[in-house]
Amino acid sequence: MADNKRQRARIQGSWAAPPSKGKARGRPTGPGPGSKPPSRPGPNPNAVSMTSKTPETTTSPTTKGQSDCLPQTLTFTETGPIRRIPEPKEIVKDGSYVISVEPGGEARITLTRDFLLPEEADYVFATLRDEIPWAQKQNCIQGQTFDEPRLTCWFGEYPYAYTKVRWEKNTDWNETLLYVKSRIEEKTGQTFNSCLLNYYRSGKDHVSWHSDDEPSLGSKPAIASVSLGDSRTFEMRKKPPPEENGDYTYTEKLKIPLTHGSLLMMEGASQDDWQHQIPREYHDRDARINLTFRTIFPE
Template sequence: MSDKRQRARVQGSWAKPGAKPASSAGRQPTPGSWNAGPRTYEFHQPADPVRVIPVEKAIEEAGDYEISKGPTGVSRLRLLPGFLPLEEADWMFATLLAELPWSQKTNYGTMGEAYDEPRLTCWYGELPYTYSHSTMQANPQWHPVLITLRQAIEQETSHTFNSLLCNLYRDGKDSIAWHSDDEASLGPHPSIASLSLGDTRVFSLRKKPPLEEKGDYTYAEKLRIPLSHGTLLIMEGCTQEDWQHQVAKEYHDRGPRINLTFRTIYPEPHPSRMDNNGELRQ
């Protein structure tokens, strides 16, 4: 037995080592192999630049704000919180809430569909006012409180106004959708003074996109302005031409708010809105 074990050990010592794998040195890589040699990477500028959605900015402090400047001109806002003293604002709010002839306006969509505007309104002035494909008839008998407010606002803004749209937001469910006050009857670059009474609501603005964006507001500049009791906001310059605004629904408890928007209405489309053929410019 010992001889067999000794022969086994001797035979094992004769065993040839297994063949080593051939060296990869000098081998040509096969097409498409992962280790086809060093590569160089070259940066290519994307055809379309990366765009970032702008952060909504807030305006809360009193002051004059130039919100945009472009081919059409300058868009400006002027914010005056506390334009009315608190006790005076309280009394005016209660009086107008109780005594103005509030009613709900029926508007019409682009396909002719009728819908009730989600707020109450009334219109003062010598001329009717048309928006959203329906017309509000003029009420020439201004309430004495409205006359007092118009005089004070005209003195503050150095603008004159012959008309007034009164809006009553009964609670947080009342609202007004995105729009511009750019009707032909308002003339070019209208100045509008907006006085808020009652609960605070957020007034939002967004800049109109260029024509090539085809109405896509994804990357539009956006502003938010909380309008509190007694605050006056003036929109001037190209604000109506270059921006839209809204008062969105707020799904939590909100009390009533009155918004008075003083403006100037012209009996016919303003001459500067007409082209050489007498047609209204779009």
């Protein structure tokens, strides 16, 4: 019977000699002092290695202290990659920026922070605040009528309309406004025949996401925006592709602090492919006036 057990153990490859009689359990059984160390057997030419060669394209499992060995660009779940919400990029330096090149073509913005010197900007702000016939228009979105959270005024050779707001032509230009218009045209080489003015009385006043893409503005309109008064953050977000069904969660976003006397130009596909807003703020903000010069075509 004992011979049969030893035969099965040899076949299974796990045979070991039984412990010698008289040895206490747990007591070392190695060679005693003065004995020679056992000789190491040479390699067995018939042995089969249990370690397979890992292909170069295979990624090793993550272990503690080795997480940087794995690619960090995408994380996968059973249903596919996890999409990360992009952080808004902030533009604070003067210059011209190409913010996208598709699908409508090249979209450009140009920031000039000190377009008007501080004393000049102070004068223009105070004059327009006191001389412009500001009005609060009513708008309607999704059947809900509301007072726009800002005051506005329109100057232009033709009427202008957006959503449910309509302005009649107004050629009685304010002289200070004409001065700013001439300065912009001299700097940019563009010409404008109209201006929409916005007066933000505090941080509660704002304008929601929109694009200036009305048909009366023509294709690829150039819009010059001058900021006066307290600084506000101008935000932009890229329109999502059709397969996103209007979901802006993962689109590119920009933040541009607009300071007293600054000029922001939006050109190319900036209205076709992007939206912009001045968000409501929940801390104290003083008044701000925004002048948006544009070219209107007869409808």
